[in-house]
Amino acid sequence: CKRFVEVDPPITSYSGENVYTDNATAIGGITGIYALMSNSRANATPQAGGYLTNVFFMTGLAGDELNLYSGAQQNPEMFAYYTNNLTPQLSSWVNIYRLIFTANSAIEGLSLAQTLNPSVKNQLLGEAKFIRGFQHFEGKKNFGNIPYIDEKVVDFKVSNTDAGGAFVNIWPQIEADFKFAYDNLDAKRPNKGRVNKWAAAAYLAKTYMFQNKFTEAKALFDLIIPTGVNAEGNKYDLTPNFHTNFRVTSEHNVETVFSIQASYGDGANTNGNYDNTLNYPHGGSATTEKPGACCGFFQPSQSLVNSFKTVAGLPDLTGYNNSDVTSDETFTSAQEFTPYAGALDPRLDWTVGRRGIPYYDWGVHPGRDWIRVVSYGGPYSPKKNTYYKADIGTLAGTVGWGFANNALNFTPMRFADVLLMAAEAEIEVGSLTTALTYINRIRTRAAASPVLNGATPAANYAVVNYATLGDKVNARKIVRFERKLELAMEGHRFYDLVRWGIADVVLNTEYFAKENVRRASALAGSTFTKGKHEYLPIPEFAIARSIKDGKETLKQNPGY
Template sequence: MKLILKYTVFSFLLSIVTLSACKQQFLDLGPQGVYSESDLLSKKGVDGFLIDAYATLDGSQAANFLGFSGSYNWIWGSIAGGDAYKGGTNFTDQSEINQVMQYATPTTNSQLLARWNGIFDGIGRANIVLQALAKATDPALTEAVKKQVAAEARFLRAFHHFEGKKIFGNIPFVDEKATDYKIQNTDASGNYINSWPQIETDFKFAYENLDEVKTGKGRVNKWTAGAYLAKAYLYQNKFAEAKALFDQIIGQGKTSQGVKLDLTANFGENFRIATQNSKEAMFEVQSAIGDGAGDNTNGFREAILCYPNGIAGGTNSWFYRPSQNLVNAFRTDENGLPLLDTYNNVDVTSNETVPDASPFTPYAGNLDPRLDHTVGRRGIPYLDWGLMSGLAFTAPPGESITNGGPFTGKKHVFSSAEFSAGQVARASFGIASALNYDLMRFADVLLMAAECEVEVGSLEKAREYVNRVRARAAASPVKTTDGTNAAKYVVNPYPTAWASQAMARQAVRFERRIELGMEGHRFFDLVRWGIADQVINNEYLPKESLRRSLALGNGVKFTKNKSEYQPIPDYAITQSFVNGKPTLKQNPGY
């Protein structure tokens, strides 16, 4: 579901342009035009607007031609959260990502503005759907059809506002009735406006009105809307309200194709083209290659520069490289349980200082197999591309390795079979593929539900959910070509009750990290748990500042009550002035 209308806004909130303005651009074209107003306000036209709104999930090409403005959040969630380093050809390559990684993003950062524009472009396009729907008179748009369209549009609007809350914190809520993009994010007293109630209202409308089964893959259904409503509750520590919804979703929920929600049999199935849109996929951004779109813009482009050197002919730019800290988190004890407090005391062996021509022995200790579905390591099969070889497989040795490390990501990477089948294509500045990406998986829902159970005191129910995820992990070893396990995989469910609520909370949070590693969640989890400063400053940076001295040394620090949110882009504030004063108030500390 990609762009069908090449209409993109670049100024702050200009994407909330009203339908009358839309008419001026698309409808009042006279003899040069293609569509009439009746065309665009027909059932087909309204659905076209809705598909266009879905297309904003992976960002706006105008906001950032490299495709970094969408909801994959590899910069804002994974790099900022310590799951990954920026990498690249050298330290200055895409240097503005360094600023995010170092918790020092200036208000003029272009990646920041691209993400802001991507969010509000999505909000604006959802509002255009609602504006068109209100004006449409096509008899084919029955009340039942209108209700479905409105519910999908309001879900998408809430989703993008949610993204804005996660990244920027203090954003204004923009609905379809807005006629001026200069909307305040503060009240008359200068206090930041709380937009959670409006986000909840949109998600709730979608949950109460969407059908359980939808006609197109990738379209949101009742249960996905309910899951996002529950997630919004969770972000506000409304655990009882979230739990009630998660109970229903886990017990009764289905995918938009009518399949009972469940975990896939093998963890790796979530990241392959042949098995995407599975029973675990709750909200999956759809990708396509070779469909006629110029430069394959309908392909997965958010990781367009994030592939290892050793596949598809090399020269793949090599960004987004897993951190040693993340890799170490997959170590397990003799019972196959996570090392909650001591995981980072010993490193999973890396080949960073081992020449490619020299022998190398991979880590021989106990590991969770999810590591080798998430991270590429020397001596372990890299999907079906063969054994990952030396440093040159990750990126050319030198500054790229010094700053990005020797590991490479896997979840966002296509297989050799997918490449050979034409499901991957070279695009300008990198590679695009037909690989979808999950914004929410059922495993995510189980672990969010487990959080709620811990907080309301149902520790055994939380353990049940966590063990369900761990059991699937145990059944997902990575194999070599002779059918043997690629490493010493030892992972088991928690066999006995957790001793305390504090231990249960720690176990659930740790499980989220290793289940969802490199999927753009980590930083936002740390922030909502209120522990980002402790984990980043006391657990992550002390060792990483030595491992990556140029990237993370020299006094890099997370600043409490500031670094939780990115600054509102300077351009957005300067465009918000009314009568000499900005309607947007900058976030604290910037």
């Protein structure tokens, strides 16, 4: 049977041995890794079936942005995120390391390749190392204490502790991956969805921010902001209208730093922003009445909505939750309702669907008719992840069993994020005046982005720029709140609270204090425990499989 032990790969397929033998197949190999990042089923968590892949869900539920439609009986996995009652069985661990393994295979193959064009080889290595760094970065944010795995690892039972039992620090290796990508990638790329030099620089700077290395981060921001360009070679800037970033027809714009691609109508249903299948307004027709036929799982919180109130055009940093933006929570859609008349930031109505306000080109949000279970999730609908009625048939529609599909990319970083991180760095080690300039760039754009009902603003919008940030303590409060408003429901908020060290204070005294009263049956007295809930538990199956020489090489996170 020896002749059957080794079989050459068929001429219609590629293996690790032949994919890096010429430029075209090597480029295709790296493109395949991007495809894995885009394909929701490839990223699906074992327990959640793919519906918790998008970090917006997990962090929104764990933080102060989202409510869940139901209790533990209907959906225990999602309820665990919502109530900070996670167990070591819940995890996206497999998906993070699956993509790390794939990136490592590419790095190994590219490093050994002898026949590739040197320039092509270097660009592909930069992309592969960026993806490896990005996945470790996501793992670090979510699990905290994880091992770093590179292409040289043979025994994958790598410990997450040192000889003394302390958790290892993998930030230097993540920095090195992003630094290699920054040093080697071109600024302009052949495809607009590929990572470029300046995206790598922005992620390196963000890695510094997560370590409070503000001086190093500021040095990069000082380069990125005036000279950085997107993959098409266009200088980074804010788009004129806030909403441009959340419309399929205007994505890949000057504000895009890095986005994970989605597509519709390509025959693979899981490429079409599949993670958001359960997160459209509930009920009705997905083609004639509203975006998506299902399922209203994750609904914006009252605490988030209240954050968009303004006083003399500025956010109410400390008293935003003292009174509520009026909602139709106790009204049916057939009952008469008058929307909130107070002053608001228009970014609210591009982020959250609420009764009486136009919902893109679908007409005015009708309220309860689009809500699954108002007593649990509340009266609001998500908006940034959905699509226009005009997109149906070309960029969005229903597939499979009738679930919604759309081609809106998921964008982990846009230039607004960069500007606000740069403002943070300036506040800590630079100039409050420069920080003020960056923050006011964001606010100027917000003021120019009203939601219209015909030719008239749909609500009482009032946004002005800050005249001053005050002292450093007040400046921190301002930039942190601005990130809350600008980046709401994009997957940043919970990680921000953790890196600032204030997750326990904000969640326990602001979010739970508000939502526990309104959602007592759902939240069941939930609290955030400092020193535990900042990170997910390492899954038991990973720890069980880490045994080497009779000992576990993975140590569980504190508190679990």
